[in-house]
Amino acid sequence: MTRLLRSPAGACAMLALAWFVLVPLLRVPPLILPSLPAILRDAFSVWPALLAGFLITMLETVLGFLLGAGLGFGAGAAFAYAGWLERAMLPLFVASQTVPVIAFGAIVVIWFGNTLFAKIMIAFYLTFLPVTVATIRGLQSCDPERLDLMRGFGSSAWQRFVKLALPSAAPVIMVGLKIGIALSLIGAIVGEWFGATVGLGVMLLQSLYFEQTARVWVLIIACGGMGATLTGAISLTGRRFIWWRPG
Amino acid sequence: MRRKRIPEGQGQPCRAAVPGSPALLELVRVSKHFGRPPHQTVAVRHLDIAIRPGQFVTLIGPSGCGKSTLFNMIAGLLPPDPDGTILFGGEAQRGGALLGRVSFMPQKDLLFPWRTVLDNATLALEVEGVARRTARARAGALFPEFGLQGFERHYPHQLSGGMRQRVALMRTFLFERELILLDEPFGALDALTRTIMQRWLLDIWARHRRTVIFITHDIDEAIFLGDRVLVMTARPGTIALDEPIDIPRPRDAEVITSAAFVAIKRRLLAILERESLKSFAVVPP
Numbered sequence: 156m157t158r159l160l161r162s163p164a165g166a167c168a169m170l171a172l173a174w175f176v177l178v179p180l181l182r183v184p185p186l187i188l189p190s191l192p193a194i195l196r197d198a199f200s201v202w203p204a205l206l207a208g209f210l211i212t213m214l215e216t217v218l219g220f221l222l223g224a225g226l227g228f229g230a231g232a233a234f235a236y237a238g239w240l241e242r243a244m245l246p247l248f249v250a251s252q253t254v255p256v257i258a259f260g261a262i263v264v265i266w267f268g269n270t271l272f273a274k275i276m277i278a279f280y281l282t283f284l285p286v287t288v289a290t291i292r293g294l295q296s297c298d299p300e301r302l303d304l305m306r307g308f309g310s311s312a313w314q315r316f317v318k319l320a321l322p323s324a325a326p327v328i329m330v331g332l333k334i335g336i337a338l339s340l341i342g343a344i345v346g347e348w349f350g351a352t353v354g355l356g357v358m359l360l361q362s363l364y365f366e367q368t369a370r371v372w373v374l375i376i377a378c379g380g381m382g383a384t385l386t387g388a389i390s391l392t393g394r395r396f397i398w399w400r401p402g
Numbered sequence: 403m404r405r406k407r408i409p410e411g412q413g414q415p416c417r418a419a420v421p422g423s424p425a426l427l428e429l430v431r432v433s434k435h436f437g438r439p440p441h442q443t444v445a446v447r448h449l450d451i452a453i454r455p456g457q458f459v460t461l462i463g464p465s466g467c468g469k470s471t472l473f474n475m476i477a478g479l480l481p482p483d484p485d486g487t488i489l490f491g492g493e494a495q496r497g498g499a500l501l502g503r504v505s506f507m508p509q510k511d512l513l514f515p516w517r518t519v520l521d522n523a524t525l526a527l528e529v530e531g532v533a534r535r536t537a538r539a540r541a542g543a544l545f546p547e548f549g550l551q552g553f554e555r556h557y558p559h560q561l562s563g564g565m566r567q568r569v570a571l572m573r574t575f576l577f578e579r580e581l582i583l584l585d586e587p588f589g590a591l592d593a594l595t596r597t598i599m600q601r602w603l604l605d606i607w608a609r610h611r612r613t614v615i616f617i618t619h620d621i622d623e624a625i626f627l628g629d630r631v632l633v634m635t636a637r638p639g640t641i642a643l644d645e646p647i648d649i650p651r652p653r654d655a656e657v658i659t660s661a662a663f664v665a666i667k668r669r670l671l672a673i674l675e676r677e678s679l680k681s682f683a684v685v686p687p
Contacts, residue, residue: 309502
């Protein structure tokens with residue numbers, strides 16, 4: 156029982172219980188915080204749209220993340236081994252991230268239209284940098300003595316990369332991926348604000364517009380659930396396959 | 403400074419290769435400096451060493467005498483200054499040519515934490531392109547000899563320091579090269595484990611008969627293991643003494659208290675102490 160209470164699921168249940176009991180007890184106005192049954196009722200009433208929205212936003216998030224993780228890793232690896240490239244390009248990459256995603260989002264929609272691809276691009280844009288930076292740091296922190304050992308065995312640069320640098324960097328890259336997936340979700344939701352018909356982001360915008368407080372809370376919970384699921388999936392994969400410490 | 407000539411050097415050391423030299427490894431006036439003249443450090447200066455195949459040579463010297471620099475040069479990781487030559491098998495080695503020709507083991511075990519003991523042992527074989535199954539079979543056969551049977555599937559963090567060191571040694575032995583370089587392999591072990599490992603190493607060496615250069619800062623270890631002890635001076639490191647150890651093999655633990663052993667030890671201690679004090683002395687720039 157105590158183990159269940161200490162788990163994340165237990166904490167969620169406690170929070171839900173508090174919500175369920177305290178909101179009617181303290182007579183919190185629905186505009187501030189609707190009661191839990193009201194939120195559940197609202198979720199039930201839009202069930203098909205909610206499910207479709209959940210799936211499409213998840214698709215955008217995952218595709219944007221995969222693209223960002225793949226290219227981020229590639230760029231990070233290139234930067235880690237070509238110092239001049241890092242010095243020339245990395246500041247540009249960092250500067251690009253200081254452009255608010257909203258401004259960037261408008262441009263992407265102008266370029267690619269109101270398509271799935273436009274949302275994926277925005278999710279990609281946010282995922283890319285943390286993965287790049289984590290890859291650079293991970294690969295550069297490779298133990299020089301172990302590199303010497305590998306050189307002493309007459310290894311090729313590729314062998315040193317695959318057998319040593321990459322596994323050493325893997326725990327650091329995992330951290331980048333975890334940050335990346337959370338940002339990718341934000342990118343997908345923001346991307347939908349620039350014009351989409353299906354998705355959690357669209358529903359969020361509509362409910363804000365019509366002041367449907369309960370609906371907003373439904374969507375907050377849905378987005379939170381998706382974020383937790385995706386981050387958890389990455390964490391679990393990481394712990395299963397990359398259990399050693401960096402360095 | 404007066405320096406004893408190395409007997410294997412075949413007379414005066416010279417710059418050219420000695421054709422047909424029986425030495426497996428020969429260092430001819432090898433020096434190494436770091437940095438530029440105002441802040442230059444000379445790590446080793448004019449080293450002349452010749453090592454015959456099958457010899458167990460131990461190298462000892464005060465801390466900071468350039469032992470590890472020498473080690474890195476012989477391993478091919480560090481180029482010597484251009485005026486010196488390293489000959490391996492009678493051929494001059496230039497520009498990292500020694501990489502992959504010498505089997506070496508640094509001070510730390512440097513095992514890869516994500517690999518099992520077995521996969522750590524086969525690392526060098528894998529790099530050489532030996533098929534995984536063959537590599538594992540060859541490593542597997544050595545496990546009893548290295549006292550690691552039953553630990554094939556363990557990970558390095560599950561082993562004691564002595565066991566990790568044996569895995570690292572096995573990895574080094576599996577990289578079958580004529581010359582093995584060992585840099586204080588037992589330095590981090592407690593005294594008891596160390597003496598056990600020393601006897602065990604001699605056992606292994608007697609069976610496999612490779613040429614070994616063994617760096618240590620422990621006089622007993624140097625005499626107990628070696629056919630020859632090379633004593634280095636304080637920085638810049640040169641060879642202060644080349645002492646043949648005629649104590650018959652197999653040597654057991656009691657050897658350390660024998661008269662012959664003690665006599666050698668006294669000689670080495672005197673020189674080592676002199677050199678160690680030098681490295682403490684304040685030398686005006």
